[in-house]
Amino acid sequence: MQLSHHIKNWAEEDQPICKMLQKGAKYLSDAELIAILLQHGTAQQNAVELARTLLQSTHHNLKQLAQLSIADILALKINGIGKVKAVRVLAAIELGSRRIHKGIEKxxxxxxxxxxxxxxxxxxxxxxxxxxxxxxxxxxxxxxxxxxxxxxxxxxxxxxxxxxxxxxxxxxxxxxxxxxxxxxxxxxxxxxxxxxxxxxxxxxxxxxxxxxxxxxxxxxxxxxxxxxxxx
CATH class of the missing domain: 3.40.140.10 (Cytidine Deaminase, domain 2)
Known part of the structure; x- marks a missing residue:
């Protein structure tokens, strides 16, 4: 296994959290944003690669990802994504939905x-x-x-x-x-x-x-x- 596999061994400006701190969330890819939510990857895939695997299951379509339930994500049987990580991803999606929902008031x-x-x-x-x-x-x-x-x-x-x-x-x-x-x-x-x-x-x-x-x-x-x- 190459050391570059681990995000902590990447150049600081390429690491999702550092990149967001330096440039802001808009400069991160969908996979990088999801990787921050996942926090950790597996021995085979780092968090960004794991996020890409999840996105591939919906053809990189965020609308389709938003339609998935926790059970749907678990049914994908992606090694490294269990209940906790599925909850984190869907919680972030729900938070975004509520932000827009509250915006209509008044x-x-x-x-x-x-x-x-x-x-x-x-x-x-x-x-x-x-x-x-x-x-x-x-x-x-x-x-x-x-x-x-x-x-x-x-x-x-x-x-x-x-x-x-x-x-x-x-x-x-x-x-x-x-x-x-x-x-x-x-x-x-x-x-x-x-x-x-x-x-x-x-x-x-x-x-x-x-x-x-x-x-x-x-x-x-x-x-x-x-x-x-x-x-």
Whole structure:
């Protein structure tokens, strides 16, 4: 075994932790960042090589890596990655997700894409359908966000009465509804159309505006407001 195999024998500027301290996280590769989380490698692979092996299992696709569970990672049977290291990697991914999730609170919504990017990050990797609502105040800022229901791969059910009750209790003047399509397809179903129309009419009765209905998937998003000139 060559001594250069060990990260501690690398030039200091090439060692992931030193590199991050000197230049910042943006200058590290995906494998180097994951190596910091793994901390140690094996007799055969150092932490960077081990990280590359993990990335190879998802074709170096971070989106696919984010979809894995602890059990999924363990099922890969990568020598040197057990429960603890799997937990570290997924904990970092979850922390990144929460950072973006918290960023929407009190944010002024100027266009559908502002919300779509946020919700897409939250829901695009889910393998079942979730239905969410974001409540807005008069300044179009998000004051509350909640998952109303979750279903299977083919769909979920949303009760308009729960949406209106939630909106009234938070004194919202508007709201955005959203659900994901695990299939990846962004074409609204007939049921999506009917539900949107039903909620829109009900909201008008309470003098609350349905600002948009968004459908998100790993492929992007669909906005009823953007696609309908009469919205």
């Amino acid at each position: 944010k002024n919504i100027r266009q559908s894409k502002d919300v779509a990017d946020h919700l897409k990050y939250l829901l695009q990797f889910e393998n079942k359908e979730f239905f969410m609502v974001l409540l807005l105040n008069q300044a179009n800022k998000v004051i509350h966000e909640e998952i109303l229901s979750e279903g299977g791969i083919t769909g979920t059910v949303a009760d308009p009465r729960i949406i209106f009750k939630l909106a009234l209790s938070h004194q919202a003047t508007g709201f955005i509804i959203c659900h994901n399509h695990p299939s990846g397809q962004l074409v609204p179903s007939r049921m999506d159309d009917l539900l949107t129309e039903k909620i829109k009419k009900g909201a008008a009765f309470f003098d609350i505006k349905l600002v948009d209905h968004l459908i998100v998937s790993i492929e992007g998003y669909y906005s009823y407001a953007e696609q309908n000139n009469n919205w």
